[in-house]
Amino acid sequence: MASSTDKTAVEVRDALEAQITEMRKEIASLTKSLSKKGSNLAATAEDTASEFYDVVRERGAQAADKVSQQARIVKETARENPIATLAVVAGISLLVGLIARK
Template identity: 55%
Template structure:
């Protein structure tokens, strides 16, 4: 009788362990799927951000070139004013450097 009770208890424990292993495998699979989805979302977001920054950088570089050309043309058209502005900037920087 005690042997039968022990065998029944062992069988019950083995069944419970098998069920827990199945549940653990299911949870592990779901976590893996969720992690993969989060990774994909993060990768897509980073890619979108990179593309946005790349486009903005291209626009900014184009604008900087345009402004540099405008400054260059203005300097050629007004050499005395340009020299005065450059001297003024140099003076301000020298005064700031002395502090």
């Protein structure tokens, strides 16, 4: 005949096993939920990076166009005013030399 202590121990063990089973289900559900959120975050980060790349590429192309335009203007100005160009280059060279000496 089983004593009341044995019955209580069995009941406690069964209750613990039921709680462990429930906790495993909750952990599996949380893991699945976190996995989905991680996937969503990764997709969002990828979209943001792609958009940033597109903006940088577009602005880089615009900057390259501006630099090219300015280079043409400088080239034309140098051709039209060779003596002034030499004076400016000499002045810049003198300033760079003075700064480099310090």
